Amino acid sequence: MSSAESVKSVVTDPKLVEERRHQIISAATKLFSEQGYYTTTILQIAREAKVSTGLIYQYFGDKDDILFLTLKNVLDTYEQEIPRQIEGLTHPVERLCRAVWAYCAVVDAQREATVLAYRSTKSLRADRRVLIKDGETRTNRMIEKSIRACTTGGFMRPVNEYLLGYQIVNFAHAWALKHWAFDDRFSLAEYVEEGLQLLVEPFLTAKGKTALAKIAKSADAPQQQPG
Amino acid sequence: MSSAESVKSVVTDPKLVEERRHQIISAATKLFSEQGYYTTTILQIAREAKVSTGLIYQYFGDKDDILFLTLKNVLDTYEQEIPRQIEGLTHPVERLCRAVWAYCAVVDAQREATVLAYRSTKSLRADRRVLIKDGETRTNRMIEKSIRACTTGGFMRPVNEYLLGYQIVNFAHAWALKHWAFDDRFSLAEYVEEGLQLLVEPFLTAKGKTALAKIAKSADAPQQQPG
Amino acid sequence: MSSAESVKSVVTDPKLVEERRHQIISAATKLFSEQGYYTTTILQIAREAKVSTGLIYQYFGDKDDILFLTLKNVLDTYEQEIPRQIEGLTHPVERLCRAVWAYCAVVDAQREATVLAYRSTKSLRADRRVLIKDGETRTNRMIEKSIRACTTGGFMRPVNEYLLGYQIVNFAHAWALKHWAFDDRFSLAEYVEEGLQLLVEPFLTAKGKTALAKIAKSADAPQQQPG
Amino acid sequence: MSSAESVKSVVTDPKLVEERRHQIISAATKLFSEQGYYTTTILQIAREAKVSTGLIYQYFGDKDDILFLTLKNVLDTYEQEIPRQIEGLTHPVERLCRAVWAYCAVVDAQREATVLAYRSTKSLRADRRVLIKDGETRTNRMIEKSIRACTTGGFMRPVNEYLLGYQIVNFAHAWALKHWAFDDRFSLAEYVEEGLQLLVEPFLTAKGKTALAKIAKSADAPQQQPG
């Protein structure tokens, strides 16, 4: 989103740059996810995106740039989708639960890409790595804030919000990272449900539990994100 | 250990094979951890291990073999060290807490290698990947069993042992994976302590809590593993 | 000039062809001189000339064409400027000295381009190379003729006019080629003066020396060419 | 010779390095001379040297390294061969004439390579270019010193030794650079003879001329260098 400009393009028309980059990044995301960064060649990306190799270098400076924007794209989805899902909700407990739901759903929607982010962030140039980590940190802060709203509101007993936030994030990521183990044990809905039992419910106060019960009755699953 | 034989060596003397492989894997672990699998060359490994490139091919079939035994080595350490640390302990709660401790300590001792395992398991040939995942599964079972011992013993209320086990494992791994974020917030001891607060304590029954209190008073940190 | 037609243009209007080619060749001369032929890209030339890459191919068939007209342009300057400078002068010794002056001055005015001609003539297609060498030969004949006029007039003792001509030309070229060595030893005027001492004066007869002395008294430096 | 060590080699055995580099540089000299630096590919050099492309990179860091050692080799021949030819001679005039002879003979023996040096020195990295120019400067000093010995000994009238030295060097180089023009007019011997008439004889004193006459009677041409 913001730092896509750090990648130089020979082509100037922003509309075209947007379109072509999207096309190339889609191909790259698929191939990087399947085969990894180093085993994917530029030629493969070009073929998958149905363009020439030369064209790729009109929109990206080098292979590192492609990885960067690919990962950026994944993380940006987190950063946009989760707020979008809790937007409009007012009750802190509902917001937290929905955030967990949203996070897991986004991970589910781009499971392979999430694994890619874990595997390949270190392959980035150091300065880029920092930008990716910043994105991750911001998403974490979001979850952390949702937790704090619960404790502040008296719906949750005092906890280490920072660390609980991380545990929730890890829980969501695990849906992608350990999918080989989870796939035949849980549906996504079951997974989230069980997760809330482990990571939210135990910390709720009586007041919090009442709230939770009420929420559970009304709306269940959140909207799936389109992409 | 067990499946080291799946890697063919032209040298027959088992003693020598053991020794040379150890030498080479140490070098590989260091370099793979620092730079990643694909960016590390056989020549670099040879230099680091102070042997010739040719020698490496006397003890490993190809580069994939080196990665495999490197990762195997990391996971074997988990599988050996954690049981070693809870060996002799009898109380289920103590065994669980100590297992968490042990896991985090082992991760701490080979932080870079743990990150490596996350990054590079997918770079392995499919058949090898399965073996690595088996190792992980066994370690998970161990934690799971420790939890079940607590619930069975009435020290813990019923929980999804499988998933809580995974959360604990993820928590330990996170010490390596998110060390860039945790390093200036927690010491290892604080991290483990907070982790127990989030992942064990909330599920303890009154009886379990009493047990925990007693344990805390006596021994604190477990033995560090040597290497 | 004459053989510019050997370069095909898709644009027909001769006025426009002349103008555009001039624009492009100016840019090419600068870049080729600075960086060499092969390291200069069409895109760089286009940017420097403030046109598109496509436009270049409307006025030149290929990159070789650009180099050809660039070099042709440099040599044409020699062929035009030197006659212009001795035009109107009648005394053979004066004409010769002024020709030396003129040659060195032209080289000085396009020092980088002269070096380019030395470096890059061989990069031309064989048929073009011949045309360039023809231009050089004609310029040499000019100097040679000036010398012969001196010997015929009894101002110079018999010499190998052909070879002395070449020495004079080389002397002029050296001002460009060895500028890194000469720059902090001679001004252009000093260089020419010393050159005349080595390459003209020794061959003058008594009559020739008298003439030279007279010339030296009157006009000193010749007119600088404009460009 | 001296600065060959500035080129890094993966292979350590100095004997082998010497041999292989010789083999590769011979091939490169031929191809660079014929086709120029940029149009010669590593694959062509490898084929010509009957080695693999990979091997070349065991003995040279990059293509620039090959050019550097190729040019260095040419200039080193100048620096070694000329002193070798005047070694043992005592009379200043004889030494100078023989030096001119030697220079022209060396140029003749590696005519194409001399042209290459003119064309391609600028293609070198800046730091390397300096080293090449240093070599040229040293050779020039040698000629200059030979001239000075003549003036000091009263065999030559005072001249600008520096510039005359350069003229002599240019004269020798011209045998390569303008060979297309000279080839059907002069043999090497005639060329040198005429050169001495233009660049040495005119500056000799009466005493110098006597000396020259005596020399001319005895030995004529110098020994050809073997290579």
Place this chain on the structure above:
DNA sequence: GATGAATGAGCTTTCATTCAT
């Protein structure tokens, strides 16, 4: 058993040239 020189397939990247607009 150990060495390290040699190989060559395969990668990323560049850039002259074309052509639809």
Place this chain on the structure above:
DNA sequence: AATGAATGAAAGCTCATTCAT
């Protein structure tokens, strides 16, 4: 006439692997 996005052949270089010593 002019543009500049698109092409793809070709280049330099790397590195896993082999094998003669």
